[in-house]
Amino acid sequence: MKINFLDQDQHLEFAPLSLLKPVATINMGGFTFEDRWKQFFPQMEIGYETEAYLSKKYTAHNHPDLRLAANVVANQDLASFIIDMPEGKLFYNNCFIAQKGTGEQKIEFTLPVVIIQKRWDLFLKNGLVLSADFDLLTKGKKSQILSSSNTVIGDKNLVFIQKGAKVEASILNVNDGPIFISRGAEIMEGSLVRGGLFMGENSALKMGAKIYGATSIGAFSKVGGEVGNSVFQSYSNKGHDGYIGNALIGEWCNLGADTNSSNLKNNYGNIRTYHYGTKGEVQTDQQFMGVCMGDHSKCGINTMFNTATVIGVSANIYGGDFPKKFIPSFSWGGQEWERFKIEKAFEAANNMMKRRGLQLSQEDVEIWQHVYGME
Numbered sequence: 001m002k003i004n005f006l007d008q009d010q011h012l013e014f015a016p017l018s019l020l021k022p023v024a025t026i027n028m029g030g031f032t033f034e035d036r037w038k039q040f041f042p043q044m045e046i047g048y049e050t051e052a053y054l055s056k057k058y059t060a061h062n063h064p065d066l067r068l069a070a071n072v073v074a075n076q077d078l079a080s081f082i083i084d085m086p087e088g089k090l091f092y093n094n095c096f097i098a099q100k101g102t103g104e105q106k107i108e109f110t111l112p113v114v115i116i117q118k119r120w121d122l123f124l125k126n127g128l129v130l131s132a133d134f135d136l137l138t139k140g141k142k143s144q145i146l147s148s149s150n151t152v153i154g155d156k157n158l159v160f161i162q163k164g165a166k167v168e169a170s171i172l173n174v175n176d177g178p179i180f181i182s183r184g185a186e187i188m189e190g191s192l193v194r195g196g197l198f199m200g201e202n203s204a205l206k207m208g209a210k211i212y213g214a215t216s217i218g219a220f221s222k223v224g225g226e227v228g229n230s231v232f233q234s235y236s237n238k239g240h241d242g243y244i245g246n247a248l249i250g251e252w253c254n255l256g257a258d259t260n261s262s263n264l265k266n267n268y269g270n271i272r273t274y275h276y277g278t279k280g281e282v283q284t285d286q287q288f289m290g291v292c293m294g295d296h297s298k299c300g301i302n303t304m305f306n307t308a309t310v311i312g313v314s315a316n317i318y319g320g321d322f323p324k325k326f327i328p329s330f331s332w333g334g335q336e337w338e339r340f341k342i343e344k345a346f347e348a349a350n351n352m353m354k355r356r357g358l359q360l361s362q363e364d365v366e367i368w369q370h371v372y373g374m375e
Contacts, residue, residue: 003059004047005034005070008096011051014071014119015235015276016294016312017250019329019371020364022050022058023070027218027233028122030133030180030198033070034365040079051369057115057363067099073114073129075243090129120273120289123246123263127177127214133161134178149154159194165199176213206239218251220356228263235356247290250313253351254298261305264289273308281325284308294329296349313371314345328375344374 001103005024014023024034024046031039034046047061048070066082078097082090086099092113100181114125115133137160144161146152147170152159158174161167162183169189172179177196181187184202191205194213203217206224210282218234225238228245232238236249240257247261264287266269271289272281289308293299297311300318311317312329319334330340345368350359360368 001041001044001067002047002064003037003041003044003066004049004060004064005050005068005254006049006096007070010071010117012275012277013117015118016292016310017248018123019313019374020056020295020367022048023255024123025058027200027217028116028231029073029129030137030216033116034075036133036136037068037079040074040076048053049270053367057361057367059077064066065100068213068291069096069098069115069117069119071108072097073116073125073132075113075132078109079113079114081111111205117285119224119248119285119292120246120286122231122248122347124286125212126216126231127196130198130214130216131177133198134158134180134196137180170205182219200234212245229288233295235353244286245290248292250293250295250297252296252349253293254352256299256301256303256318257301258301258305259305260309261291263288265307274310296345296352298348312375314340314349314368316340329371330375342369345372 007023011018014354016028025032033130040046041230047064048058049060050058063136066140081371082098083282085107088105088107089103090098090107090109092109094116102300115127144163146159147168150167151171158178159172160349161181164183165181165185167187170187172193175193176194179195179197181199185199187205190208193211196214199214200217200219202220204222209224210226212228214229215227217232220235221232222237222239225241226243230244230335232249233251235251236253242259245263271284271286273284275282290303291309293311294313297315298315304318304322304323306322309325310326314329315327317323321335323334330345331337332340346360353359
């Protein structure tokens with residue numbers, strides 16, 4: 001089955017996480033949006049209807065069997081309905097979900113569906129999605145035995161450990177959500193974890209980490225210190241002490257030791273944050289919101305971020321005071337800023353990626369060059 005995922009001109013709603021890739025490839029809960037659909041359509045061939053500058057790497061099928069909204073969280077009821085539905089366009093509460101054929105007939109889906117409409121929905125709805133994904137990930141499977149050096153608070157069946165994962169001398173509380181530890185992942189000694197928590201393949205919680213739940217950690221990411229209700233994409237590190245909460249961290253990011261981010265204003269008021277679509281701040285009606293960091297961005301030791309700071313891609317932040325609340329892509333500095341030369345940005349990215357046997361492709365280079373010209 002050929003399936004195209006549609007960004008529906010909502011690409012900038014999820015920026016900076018979507019500046020270098022389509023929305024369907026963003027992770028929350030236990031999957032990317034596209035990988036979650038693979039659980040129901042395992043033979044699917046993926047295409048993307050996304051921004052023009054992304055389309056050379058992320059190509060679309062010319063005549064797909066099905067078109068899906070990239071920001072919809074798949075579930076069994078929805079997938080079963082789509083398989084059997086006639087040609088037409090499927091909606092839920094006036095939100096487009098799927099299209100078969102020419103889409104002339106309008107069809108309504110009435111069962112609950114999670115749709116991610118704003119960037120901050122990725123952490124706000126992460127607990128709900130993570131619990132549903134836990135059921136998908138564990139259905140018909142058996143967990144490895146948890147070492148007796150650990151303490152579980154709540155139902156032990158809500159801790160699932162894939163083969164090759166390691167957990168020792170930690171406290172795991174599943175009263176508020178399940179804990180899933182993928183193959184090759186490790187929770188080191190002394191960690192305190194409140195679910196929900198998803199740990200991707202070969203990820204790690206460093207010794208003494210404190211996780212406050214509704215948190216997803218992508219593959220090959222290392223996390224330490226104190227984290228609450230945050231989503232890490234793959235290959236990113238927060239390896240040391242420091243606090244982030246209600247945060248979104250892109251791929252290939254690194255947070256220096258003792259990096260801290262505020263997630264609450266001193267006056268406890270609702271938060272305004274930068275929006276790439278309006279090119280200015282918007283009211284979010286949220287009281288809690290931490291840092292949002294785009295792919296390949298870094299910050300030095302002891303970095304302090306204001307509430308709802310937004311950082312573009314390939315930024316390098318350092319210094320002993322709070323940087324500004326919006327840091328454009330390819331920025332270098334702290335209180336004074338300069339433009340990161342794109343050749344140096346490529347070099348820094350490849351230096352990090354080589355550690356995993358990867359490097360930027362020619363298509364990646366062209367995407368970066370386009371984004372470099374956007375800001």
